[in-house]
Amino acid sequence: xxxVNNIYKKFGDLSVLNGVSCxxxxxxxxxxxxxxxxxxxxxxxxxxxxxxxxxGEVWLDxxxxxxxxxxxxxxxxxxxxxxxxxxxxxFTDGVDRELLTEEIIAEIxxxxxxxxxGEGKDYRxxxxxxxxxxxxxxxxxxxxxxxxxxxxxxxxxxxxxxNMIFAPVKLKKLSKEEAIAKARALLARxxxxxxxxxxxxxxxxxxxxxxxxxRALMMNPEVILFDEPTSALDPExxxxxxxxxxxxxxxxxxxxVVTHEMGFAKEVxxxxxxxxxxxxxxxxxxxxxxxxxxNPRLKEFLxxxx
Amino acid sequence: xxxxxxxxxxxxxEIFTNSEYLTMIFEGLKNTLIISLGAAVLGLILxxxxxxxxxxxxxxxxxxxxAICGVYTTVIRGTPMALQLFIMTFVVFAIRGFxxxxxxxLAFGINSGAYVSESIRAGLxxxxxxxxxxxxxxxxxxxxxxxxxxxxQAMKTMVxxxxxxxxxxxxxxxxxxxxxxxxxxxxxxxxxxSKYFASYFIPTTVVAIFYLALVYLVTLIIKLIERRLRKSxxx
Numbered sequence: 001x002x003x004v005n006n007i008y009k010k011f012g013d014l015s016v017l018n019g020v021s022c023x024x025x026x027x028x029x030x031x032x033x034x035x036x037x038x039x040x041x042x043x044x045x046x047x048x049x050x051x052x053x054x055x056g057e058v059w060l061d062x063x064x065x066x067x068x069x070x071x072x073x074x075x076x077x078x079x080x081x082x083x084x085x086x087x088x089x090x091f092t093d094g095v096d097r098e099l100l101t102e103e104i105i106a107e108i109x110x111x112x113x114x115x116x117x118g119e120g121k122d123y124r125x126x127x128x129x130x131x132x133x134x135x136x137x138x139x140x141x142x143x144x145x146x147x148x149x150x151x152x153x154x155x156x157x158x159x160x161x162x163n164m165i166f167a168p169v170k171l172k173k174l175s176k177e178e179a180i181a182k183a184r185a186l187l188a189r190x191x192x193x194x195x196x197x198x199x200x201x202x203x204x205x206x207x208x209x210x211x212x213x214x215r216a217l218m219m220n221p222e223v224i225l226f227d228e229p230t231s232a233l234d235p236e237x238x239x240x241x242x243x244x245x246x247x248x249x250x251x252x253x254x255x256x257v258v259t260h261e262m263g264f265a266k267e268v269x270x271x272x273x274x275x276x277x278x279x280x281x282x283x284x285x286x287x288x289x290x291x292x293x294x295n296p297r298l299k300e301f302l303x304x305x306x
Numbered sequence: 307x308x309x310x311x312x313x314x315x316x317x318x319x320e321i322f323t324n325s326e327y328l329t330m331i332f333e334g335l336k337n338t339l340i341i342s343l344g345a346a347v348l349g350l351i352l353x354x355x356x357x358x359x360x361x362x363x364x365x366x367x368x369x370x371x372x373a374i375c376g377v378y379t380t381v382i383r384g385t386p387m388a389l390q391l392f393i394m395t396f397v398v399f400a401i402r403g404f405x406x407x408x409x410x411x412l413a414f415g416i417n418s419g420a421y422v423s424e425s426i427r428a429g430l431x432x433x434x435x436x437x438x439x440x441x442x443x444x445x446x447x448x449x450x451x452x453x454x455x456x457x458x459q460a461m462k463t464m465v466x467x468x469x470x471x472x473x474x475x476x477x478x479x480x481x482x483x484x485x486x487x488x489x490x491x492x493x494x495x496x497x498x499x500s501k502y503f504a505s506y507f508i509p510t511t512v513v514a515i516f517y518l519a520l521v522y523l524v525t526l527i528i529k530l531i532e533r534r535l536r537k538s539x540x541x
Contacts, residue, residue, distance in 0.1 A: 048443055050439055050442065050443060139442075139445045139446070139447055140445065141445075142442065142443055142444070142445040143444065143445025144445075145443075146443075146444075147439075147440075147443035147444075149436060149439070149440065149443075151434075151436050153434075153436035153437060153439060153440035154440070155437060155440065155441070155455050156437070156459055157455065157458040157459045158455075166454065167441075167444035167445060167446055170446060170450060170454070171444075171445055171446070199537075212440075215444075216444075219444060219445065
């Protein structure tokens with residue numbers, strides 16, 4: 001359902017993601033672990049475009065969320081002047097066309113040869129066409145992807161109930177009455193029915209995070225992204241938030257979780273990803289991931305955290 | 307001495323009881339109020355627009371508006387208000403019959419906008435980025451997030467400083483008397499020059515009291531707004 005294709009993210013000179021690809025299927029619970037500064041959060045935030053990838057594409061089902069990255073489409077590369085020129089220079093009788101094409105495409109990708117301007121009309125219109133056909137409204141896409149933040153980010157100017165109903169009512173997903181009924185049911189489910197009219201500043205971290213989770217659920221998302229949901233919590237409160245997340249997982253919610261909670265990864269994940277230096281270094285089922293790690297950096301990491 | 311005080315008191319009473327003088331004062335007060343209120347509204351609108359342009363990310367679409375807003379605040383804050391008023395009156399709107407009060411509102415509003423924009427900008431920046439992110443992550447548009455989530459929270463830091471700016475504005479309107487407009491300050495000058503008073507002492511004191519009362523009222527209103535805004539802070 002989410003398809004992240006070869007994304008790079010640079011903040012000025014600092015490159016945080018160096019070509020990450022990952023497909024997330026419906027129903028999966030993907031847990032991303034790794035050392036701080038390894039690009040985990042940035043990767044997650046690229047999925048709903050809170051960070052805009054410098055290169056690469058992000059797709060939600062059939063909808064494109066980013067601009068077209070020409071390097072990812074060989075049928076676009078072959079339309080470029082750079083390709084045509086290289087092909088003409090190298091093609092002689094007896095050379096296999098297919099093979100030469102592959103070779104040149106590989107070289108263009110490897111050496112970053114496509115220019116921003118001057119690649120010709122065919123190339124430009126092909127990009128435009130593909131973009132127009134697939135681009136979806138980013139706000140509608142985000143509404144399908146819930147997000148839970150490390151620092152909760154409840155709207156401080158609104159009561160708990162308004163925090164929950166604001167977006168679905170504003171975006172006309174639910175009527176106000178429906179939204180209130182749904183919010184109350186969700187609050188009861190996480191044991192916070194009595195906090196309906198409280199302001200966020202009066203709540204504990206664990207309470208805030210549980211509300212942040214049900215606020216995301218109000219939009220009926222198809223997937224929820226968790227960005228270190230327990231990292232800012234007192235140790236005592238970690239359990240209550242994790243248990244809400246485990247319940248969600250049991251119900252079949254698609255989840256992508258960046259976390260340091262290895263126990264949660266072992267118990268809930270269907271796939272665990274290890275990220276370091278802006279790359280996916282290892283990706284496996286939790287059993288294999290924890291019992292039989294391959295990457296040396298992962299082995300070192302696990303020996304420290306387990 | 308007692309004689310002087312007694313006569314002073316008599317003049318004081320005279321101002322507040324003689325309908326002729328009262329009418330003059332209220333006419334001046336009305337103009338002061340119209341200019342202040344008009345300029346405050348204009349300043350608020352301008353300030354909000356300029357502040358929002360200034361917090362936009364830099365790209366090829368925003369570079370020109372951002373530059374314009376930068377020049378605006380620099381020029382307006384870098385030149386004296388009286389001079390700006392002269393320029394508006396004698397250069398920009400040097401049109402016979404153009405209502406002076408409109409010129410004054412424009413001059414003070416444009417001036418106020420430059421200061422208000424900085425207060426608003428500081429307020430908007432004081433709201434945690436996570437609030438915007440949470441709004442956007444739910445699928446809300448940038449404008450929906452700004453107006454419903456960021457601005458209400460920014461108000462808490464904005465209201466005291468913007469209020470301060472309005473108080474300064476009310477008093478600064480007194481310089482319209484320099485272009486011959488009939489405001490509270492002008493009334494004090496006219497009365498002082500009249501045969502009956504022939505002194506600045508009583509007219510200026512009385513007008514000062516009116517300014518003071520006006521500013522005090524605005525201060526009260528600001529405090530009231532601040533208290534309402536702090537509702538969500540109660541622990």
